[in-house]
Amino acid sequence: MRPFTEVLNELCNNPPDGRGKVTNVALAAAVKARGGDIGHGYISQLRLGVKDNPTCQAIVDLAGALGVHPAVFLGGRRELHPAEQPGWRPTAVSTLFEAVHPPDRGPWSPEEVAASISSSGQFGSISASYIRELLSNTSDNPRLKHILGLADHFGADPAYFLDDDLAARVDSELTDFLALRELGVVEFVTRLAERTGDLSPQARAAAVEGFRQALEVGEGWSFPLNSRRTSADHT
Template sequence: MVDDLSFAAVLDDLCRRPPGRRRPFSNVELARAVNDLGGDITDGYISLLRKGHRDNPTLQTIQDLAAALGVCPAAFVGGRRERDGDECPRRTFSARLRHLFEAIYPPEQGPFTPEDVAAAISTDGRYGSISASHIRELLNPETRPNPRLKHMLALAGHFGLTGEDGAPQAAYFLDDRLAAAIDAELADLKKLRDAGVVEFAARVVEHASTWSPELRRQAVEAITKAVESGETRWVFPLGGSDR
């Protein structure tokens, strides 16, 4: 699993074996390359990152290092390494975070508030804590947010963006290609929610253990019909009889 604890290993490996370069990057050379591209970093800080003495770089630092090393920024969080030309995200971090707030939430509850998300992340504690006010700053495009790695991991995990190994897919914030694929899935989720299927499924979970095979078959047929027809006004008798 690649997360903030292995950021050092990823960076060190990329410095030792940089794509498209015959020899390794020293810390001084990499700092110079970052600064030549308009970034701002010191060789001392790169040394701390490579040794794991610092493990929570900002989004801007990750993007600057990726540009200098010739990789996709998502490489640092377990995503793809190959770079698609100009890897500057076409959507800002705040735009992507706002999209998650709008698209992902429990059907019986409605959209999360910054307080909800801050409380959940801070209670879990895996990636430290975060305040509701800071989340509001991250959501505000006018603040030009520059979140740190652990907050990106925590937010991805909270909204259920996880890979096959269960690790948070913070690459959603760093990779346009992956973000487009996830956004397409979220669009499908919205269609199901608008048709009442998501709410229906949540109710099914509460009752299905007591259902007979015939009633389960009827539930599947009802869901399939609603999805295929696009009908938004449909009813399945969750408390009904299968006789």
Template sequence: MDAGRRESFAANLDELCRYPVARRRPFTNTELARVVCGLGGDITDGYISHLRNGHRDNPTLQTVQDLAAALGVCPAAFVGGRRERRGEEDPRQTFSAKLRHLIAAIYPSSRGPYTPEEVAQSISADGRYGSISSSHLRDLLNPADDVVPNPRLKHLMGLADHFGLADDGGPQVAYFLDDRLAASIDAELTDLVALRDAGVVEFAARVAEHASGWSPELRSQAVRAITQAMESGETSWVFPLNRESGGAVT
């Protein structure tokens, strides 16, 4: 699994087994499997062994959550995120709700939201994240009433990459595994939507197309004018063409 400078899932799982956060001695694969199953999960010691040595590197979301519960850590710990698991976690959002939020909020200003076909094609393009069909993506977005979406880790990474959720280590897949982080990112997305609805995102993109050829004086004038427009709060605001002469452009 390509995760840039971030430690692999295998390395993180192995370290958490060798140095558990809630007990002194390491977990054997058999012990960990027993704890997972005791908490209602379903995993074998053989599969845990494959995950720890990297022979299998694409667990499902449910498996990640089950391992995290057994080890007493936040699920994001396996992808380089926070480890501490508070007694009272923030209210959980479903995976589907998070994915719907990303689709509704993140897309270029020149067009509307991405379709499931476009997202699936983006994830599957170079094989780094495996392949996913548009029909499967639709099922993840709007699951049947009796179905709990259970995407695989590489698909989560592909989604994070497609929607630009990234940090220095690669795709920030922790968005889907850490509700505290998701709440922070969602707050930023709310601001993004507000700016886009006001036309600011499209305006900024248009400015970026032309600003490279502007003189320093013109850049300063543009910044000054935009600042004045925001501070005035008036819908009848006019562009200050020339302060000395009092000219203006409406």
């Protein structure tokens, strides 16, 4: 993903509406006209890279003043739909917590996610209590590095947190994924992949066929490959 300062400078120097370069003072005035409050001094620091961790609301205000979708600052789309008013998606964090976790356990805890993000060293620090606030929607204005850290932990596109179009596609895929996980497909595929080197082609084919039959008759499935390959696998 391109640095925030690079995207902001490009948009100020080449505004999408074809007007001339947008100065820091003019951009601050445009933000204020939209009801925001970002001083031209802070905009200057963002453009110079002195500051690099704006809040979500600041990103939305700057994007709105420049006539672009805020997802552009997160590697996403630039164009706005008519009358579109994008912002922080309040269900994004809870959806990822529910859907994205290892197949052999339940959802990550806020403590685990906070520790993972903070220990990486790429996205600053975030506390478990703040993640709980995002989950409960008592907070809706995370900073850029918080968004990037959450996206990195869950393997999500950072623009997912701001772009309804992208979110609709991702959430549809997650719904299908959850259905497959409920049926045991995810666990089956994961376990089979782990054992690929231990199994003959015949054993792998037998496992897949057994799983297919279990799904057809609606029975539960217990992965049967609990021991290493034996000579019987070759028969």
